Amino acid sequence: MNATLRAIGSRLIYGVPVLIIVTAGAAALLDFMPGSPGLAILGDSATPEQVARINASLGYDLPFWERYFNWAGQALQGNFGNTLFTQEPVLEVLMRRLGVTAQLALMAMLSSLIIAVPFALLAALRAGGILDRVLGVIASALLSLPSFVTVVLLSLIFVVAMPMFPATGWVPPTEDLGDNLRHAFLPVLALAVHESAFFYRVVRTDLSGVLREDFVTVARAKGLPKARIMFRHALRPSLTSLATVMGLSLGRMLGGAVIVEFFFSVPGIGAEAVTAVSVKDMPMIQAIMTLCVLVYVVIFIIVDLAYAWIDPRVSVR
């Protein structure tokens, strides 16, 4: 347990320089972007003096290093400032968005695993057979589909051709769970299409290697049923790669599935990031950057711990 805690602590510490580089870069970017927050608030008809006044009151007339240190000092105390237009606490808005994105990401992850792992097992059981080849082709096709094509295709099928699901929008689960699931279906499916193909390929590849191992040959020789061999002996060693790609996928989705959220008008992190960048809402941009770094650090701590659980021979250092 002490070793584990040390491992977690060291990984958190390694994340700090990454966090500093990413957030400082975001603060510096403001100086390179045309326009300013004051201009975004007041609009085109404001005079330069009025724009400068707003920028000064919001602290955007300071050099980037001074802005950054002011922000960092407040952020360490849990204060990420207020959003530019609505002046809501950034942390509150971010948590709302994160809740939505987290729901989509977790549902997509679960759906992808439910689809990918059984099919990978089936294909591996009959390696080289028709099913294996067909699933391989389908996985390749789905992997090559860009997400902006996927969302349009799904919309054409499930909204235009067969109007089963709403085109856009979001209902919180606390308001109406059934409606929430209906609104979540298409965004989740759009995310799961790519991820399930990805997971399938990873598990299928690992299984084909594991099934050639000596211990599997011994298990067959003992006369164990195929299902027992697959689930009890072959699947577990194949999960280490899957754990890595799951971590990458989850981090990517939690950072904001931008195209999916934008297309289906889901109020998640991705949509918020697009809006924040377009209106130069620096407090929100920096908070999102911070969140992305933290998400990846935490996820890879979990992945490392998962390795140790999957394969007891591996120890976390």
Next chain:
Amino acid sequence: MRRSWRPKRHILAAVAAIGLTALVATGCAAPADEPSPSNTESPSASGPVRGGSLTVVQSGAINSWHPGAISAAQTFQRQQAVYDALLYVDDDGNIVPGIAESLESEDGGVTWVLTLRDGVQFSDGATFDAEAVKFNYDVIAEDGFSGGLAQSLTTEVIDPLHLQITPDEADPTLAYRIAEALPFIASPESLAERGDVYNDPIGAGPFILESSDSQSGERFVRNDNYWDDGKPYVDEFRTVIVSDPAQRTLTVTQGGADSMNGYPFWFTEVEDNPAVRVESMLSGGDRMIIFNTASGFFSDVRARQMAALAMNVDELVQANLSDSSLTGSSNMFPDTSVYYDTQYSIPTNDLAKAQELFDEIRGDQATVKVKLAVPSAPENVRTSELLQLQLQQIEGLEVDLVQITLTDWRGTVMDNDDYEIGFYPGVMGLNPVRTTLPNAFATGARENWTNFSDPEMDETIDRLRQATDEAAVADAVADVQRIVAEQVPIVPFAIDYRAFLLNSKLQDVKLVAPYILISQDVWIED
């Protein structure tokens, strides 16, 4: 002999069951959204029905609730729900009263008197009177909104229901300018506490803001103290935010919203859907190409004439609106307008003459390169690519296409004059002419993007501003058109229409500038 267990069949069954779990769990639900509303009272045979929810889909979040911050239809629509407007401009270009009774001048625009309605209150209980209007205009001037209009006015309270407004210079068009830039009045108490950003709007409009989210939209509830008894008819007004135009259209046709505005070509495929209907309004403006008349190649009037002659406006509008049946127009006004005259159409589509002019201008230069700035929306880019091809039919002329994001257009192109020829994003409004033409063509005017400066034009615009009857206005407008046709600071290529996609059950929809519907008048058929 014991029958062996067949794992394959069991595995297949398990896979089939598990693999369908997610689909079944989310797919089993209530049927697709019914068009709103719910909870309406029994239909009335002779009039509006109270109840229900009106949802308008918007392309983005509101920028500001400040009563002086009016940037686009999406802001105006939301502010209208909370504040109502003092005055509106209807789709015929006429001033109609809103929360104010009238704004009139009896001395040719030197002074104006705003007459308010008795008994109107803000939703926080404060009285909507002349002091409140004066306070708002003072705050708007101080905070830098309204494009300089509030700063140019002096206000004096005559009595609680009358406010005298005196512009810096006599302005017969002030009513239009106030309807456009200073229509909204917030509760003075709430405005006084605004801080750097006013984000808790209190108005005297038909609805009260209940919740707001920059990604999901707003929810407004009926203001039971609204001055116009019986209105609004709907219980609730909502906005939803959908960025993609095609998705917005789907949202309305599916019943997820009741109204959206857009371009007519967005709705051609859903026109026959019985759940919706399309209504159009003349936007009172032109789509156009603009020239930087102050510097660069197009500072020479011959170059501008040459470019116009190389253009085929029919092809440009067909590309822009994706409709091959459309006909373009290089005239500033539609043929239904009292100001329309074919002699003021800018000459186009004569390549031989264009080449002749170009050869005259270029002198010894083998090649002339110009920069065509285009705001990076798909319809603008494809039209500009066509324009590039049209111009490059002139031997020796090379056109570089430079895409600029919409958010950076003002700073990069307009403020820095960093363009030679440009595709104007949006529409140049012409309604009402007495404010829009001066804004567009007077030397140094705030929307004179072409930097056009001509003494005869300035004199004509002064005449237009001072005109006291329609004949004088028409005469001045004719001269403006003549000068534009001669000097070619712009080339209009299409008259602009805006369309609204509406839930078929919406009744009494009144469309006003800038492309919004008046929320308190709408009711929903049961």
